[in-house]
Amino acid sequence: MSEVRPATLAAGLPRVGEYFGKILPTLRWPVLFAGSETEGSLAAWFYRLDSWAWLLFETANMAALATLMGAGAALLLAFPAARNLGAGMLARQLARRGLEAMRTVPEIVFALILVWAFGVGPLAGILAIALHTAGTLGKLFAEAIENAGTGAWDGVRAAGGSWAQACRFAVLPQVAPNLLSYALLRFEINLRAASVIGFVGGGGIGEELYTVIAQNYYEEISAIVLLILLCVAAIDLLSERLRHRLIGAPR
């Protein structure tokens, strides 16, 4: 049983504030733009900006790759999983149960297993996020397919098209903008996931963040978190624009 005791809550809350106070940098106005050697300057706060930027870039790449792989797998499984396309009973059950399993297990658990199998590094992180992504996107994709209507499907089937051909030509063009938009949304989520997957050895900026938190390098914590925030916000903004373009104005 989990408990939320008011007393514990009351005692703990100030400490949260205290932690934030600790990780905030001590910046001094007069030397704000001085070199990294000067205490209290921005450059000193972000004194390892070059390696952090590289790690962030790696993290974004991990998220992109994982989203791509996960979306690919989701696409392949969504067609048999959709209820309206009449895939065989066995194929449908396999696809649905498979997707369910992949999205029920959190990325971090996949990562723990994969780090054990493949060793510490981005490969384990990418695969872990891709697996979970396949599960969640597969369900969304299947639902989009189920909402696509049967007219075009009947048209292609009645003309002698095979099941795969009907999926490719009657369904895919109809749902593609939706699926792309879901995948982009997932990319935003995966960027956050990729930022912490390093806590368990999955590569990216998370490893660095874990180290500075564990070692109580307070100012570096705030610097890294701020960088992650900026990066996530920038990509959110971009992908949101793209998504609205996709859904709003179909070509």
Place this chain on the structure above:
Amino acid sequence: MLELQGLTRRFGAATAVDAVDLRVPEGQMLGIIGRSGAGKSTLLRMINRLTEPSAGRILHHGRDVTALRGAALRGWRTGCAMIFQQFNLVPRLDVLTNVLLGRLNHLPAWRSLSGAWPEADRAMALSALEQLDIAGLAGQRAGSLSGGQQQRVAIARALVQEPAIILADEPVASLDPRNAMLVMDALADINRRYGIPVLVNIHSLDLARSHCERLVGLAAGRLVFDGPPEALTEEAARRLYGLEAAEAAAAPPQRVPVAA
């Protein structure tokens, strides 16, 4: 010759098509009439095998096509092109690609999935569009066309299937009178020019009379009229459309011999 023997389809307790016997000779333009719910769509969908028959047989040139599976079934479907009331195009694909979908079964699987259509197929699709006077629309999205234009795209798709039979399920029910006439003319023209038998479900008795050489009437799934348009008197039409399910079951099919 297309022959139906005791063709039946049940949905639960209801019988949508009830032991229909029908012979359609080569080159015939056949209109199928009857009230809403009489079983017209179910009958055509069974011939194309979009709907599975519960009983009875479908023979084409003596070959039983009732139980075909896999590649043989797809071959049969390509051979009896279907045209729908709602056109059933892929709205987001362009017109030419929609027509090319009629060629899917003529291509090896890997090639068709890539969407790299052979030049000969493109030329064929374009000439089908030309024949229907809509070649100028080839690059447009199918979903952006008017109903009459979409139905002509669907007919072009049927043509490139190089079909032995054309099935048209209420092809003009969603169209205004002018477009309805255009589409029925196009079907009749294909029927005459290539000698392809056309089975067309149709609500409008006027269009049925003017475009078909033979009419069959369905009521509650049973075939209750069969004859040339002249034989469909006011009296016969009233009987066909007024007939209730119970009466239809009791009524003996009124048959007027047709020259086949």
